[in-house]
Amino acid sequence: MPPTDCIFCRIARGEIPAMKVLDDDACLAFLDIAPLAEGHVLLIPKAHAQTLDQLSADQAAAMLRHLPALVKAVQAATGCAGVNVLQNNGKAAHQEVPHVHFHVIPRNPGDAFGFNWPAGKYPAGRAEQLVQAIQDELSR
Numbered sequence: 678m679p680p681t682d683c684i685f686c687r688i689a690r691g692e693i694p695a696m697k698v699l700d701d702d703a704c705l706a707f708l709d710i711a712p713l714a715e716g717h718v719l720l721i722p723k724a725h726a727q728t729l730d731q732l733s734a735d736q737a738a739a740m741l742r743h744l745p746a747l748v749k750a751v752q753a754a755t756g757c758a759g760v761n762v763l764q765n766n767g768k769a770a771h772q773e774v775p776h777v778h779f780h781v782i783p784r785n786p787g788d789a790f791g792f793n794w795p796a797g798k799y800p801a802g803r804a805e806q807l808v809q810a811i812q813d814e815l816s817r
Contacts, residue, residue, distance in 0.1 A: 685776035689723045699747060703739035706747055706781075713782050713790050716755035720747060720779040727775040728766050740779075747781055757783035761790075 687693045689705050698718055699706035709717040722740045726732045732740075748760050763780040765772040782790065799807075 683725055683774075683776050685719075685721050685774055685778065686723075686725050689721065698750070699743055701743075703736065704743060706743065709780070713780075714755075714757070714784065714788060716751050716757070716783045718747065718751055718781040720744065720781065722777055726777050728772070729764060729777050730766070732777060744779065744781075751781050751783055755783040757785050759784040 684693065688695045688707065695705075695707035697705060697707045699720075702723070704720060704722050706718050706720045709719050720740060720743065722732060722736050724732070724736050726736070729737070744762065748762065751757070752760055761780070761782040761784055763782060764778070765780075766777075784790065
């Protein structure tokens, strides 16, 4: 999707209104229009990138440096007991808008939001293989 058509790019350019909570040269945070909880905020880079791996380290750092303060502000403003910080990266991971974004979702005991988290175990030797493969990719 070209940045001209991207809804989050249009929001960042001011073409579509948003309830902004944070705005600087690199990023924007605003209330989600379909919140999972009151105070559900989205944090986006102003530079268009569909997935996190398409951002440079500097672009990611410029955006994510706000995350601790944003989480603290959402917790204080909503009085929630906890916060999920969620980033869906790609369609298979349920990314709906093809522009990098982090969800800051206020949570309280007994709320309706949940995860399907079918934790598993590695067969003997597989964890070591994965560690090596990931390290090999990081060293490229």
